[in-house]
Amino acid sequence: MQEKPPRIAAKRSVARRQPAQQRSRERLDRILEAAQQLIAEKGSEHVKMSEIAELAEISIGSLYQYFPDKRAIVRTLAELYADESRRCVREALNAVQDKAQLLDAFVSLVDQYYEIVLDKPVMRDISSALRSDKELMNIEIAESRACGALLAAAIRRVTPRADSKRVSALAFLIWQLGEETMRLAVAHKRGEGAMLVDVYKRMSLRAIEEV
Numbered sequence: 506m507q508e509k510p511p512r513i514a515a516k517r518s519v520a521r522r523q524p525a526q527q528r529s530r531e532r533l534d535r536i537l538e539a540a541q542q543l544i545a546e547k548g549s550e551h552v553k554m555s556e557i558a559e560l561a562e563i564s565i566g567s568l569y570q571y572f573p574d575k576r577a578i579v580r581t582l583a584e585l586y587a588d589e590s591r592r593c594v595r596e597a598l599n600a601v602q603d604k605a606q607l608l609d610a611f612v613s614l615v616d617q618y619y620e621i622v623l624d625k626p627v628m629r630d631i632s633s634a635l636r637s638d639k640e641l642m643n644i645e646i647a648e649s650r651a652c653g654a655l656l657a658a659a660i661r662r663v664t665p666r667a668d669s670k671r672v673s674a675l676a677f678l679i680w681q682l683g684e685e686t687m688r689l690a691v692a693h694k695r696g697e698g699a700m701l702v703d704v705y706k707r708m709s710l711r712a713i714e715e716v
Contacts, residue, residue, distance in 0.1 A: 532561070532563060532567070532571075533571055535561045535562070535563070536557060536561045536563070536568060536571055536572070536578070537578070537581065537582060537585070538561070539557050539560035539561040540552070540557050540578045540582065541582065541627050542560065543556055543557060543560060544579075544582075544626075544627045544630050544631070545625070545626045545627040545630070548630050549575065549579055549630050549631065549634050550634075552575065553575075554568060554569070554572075554574070554575055557575075557578070576638070576641070579631060579634050579635075579641065580641055580644065582627070582631055583631050583634075583635055583641065583644050583645075584644060586628060586631065587644060587645075587647075587648040587651075590618070590648065590652070591648065591651055591652055591655070593614070593617070594614060594652045594655050594656075595655055597610045597613065597614055598610055598614075598655050598656060598658070598659040599655075599659075601659045601662065601663065602662075602663070603663050604663045604664065604713075604714070606663075607659050607660065607663050607713065608710055608713065608714070610659075611656070611706075611709065611710065611713065612706055612710070615683065615702065615705070615706050615709075616702075618683070618687065619687060619690065619698075619699075619702050622687050622690075622691055623691060623695075623698075629688075629691050632645070632684070632687070632688055633688070636688070645681075645684060646681070649677060649680040649681040649683075649684060650677055650680075652680045653673070653676040653677035653678075653679065653680040653681070654673070654676070654677075656676040656679065656680060657672045657673045657675075657676035657677075660672050660675075660676060660713060660716055664716050667716045671716070672716060675712060675713075675716065679709045679712065679713075682705065682709075683705065683709075686701060686702060686705040687702075689701055690702050
């Protein structure tokens with residue numbers, strides 16, 4: 506049986522309805538929990554709004570009060586996952602004090618992300634959904650810029666003489682290529698996917714070392 510995705514707190518600024526009361530906030534969280542579970546089981550393309558409402562134990566009318574369509578739910582989940590990812594990246598890179606620590610932290614982040622993507626089908630589906638929608642794709646690009654900025658800050662900290670603009674461009678590119686690598690890796694068998702991730706890490710580490 507598919508393991509139920511973890512409970513996540515809703516990002517209040519995304520939903521159509523801004524829940525002020527505890528009961529409304531709990532209902533919004535329940536909607537997102539139901540959406541995660543269904544997307545993990547069926548894929549976002551095959552999930553209906555009526556199914557989300559039924560699993561969340563609310564009326565379809567109440568669901569539309571919070572989200573105008575399924576796309577808005579996918580966007581909310583993507584932004585929630587992005588927030589959590591950025592928090593982890595910030596914690597890992599803020600502790601870096603030398604290049605060896607930077608390289609170790611980067612490898613650890615990539616490995617952790619690959620395992621999470623493998624273990625959570627909902628994240629894989631949402632990532633694919635973002636690529637199929639130009640507006641939603643901006644969420645991923647913005648996240649790559651944000652995490653890239655954290656990586657760039659760490660690189661500058663350990664190599665203060667490096668060209669700042671070049672470092673920023675490199676870090677952004679490394680992060681966006683990481684997203685593409687993960688999509689490619691999970692689309693292949695585990696062994697080949699792991700090899701692709703390993704090659705990505707080696708390429709990125711070499712680029713960081715040469716800054």
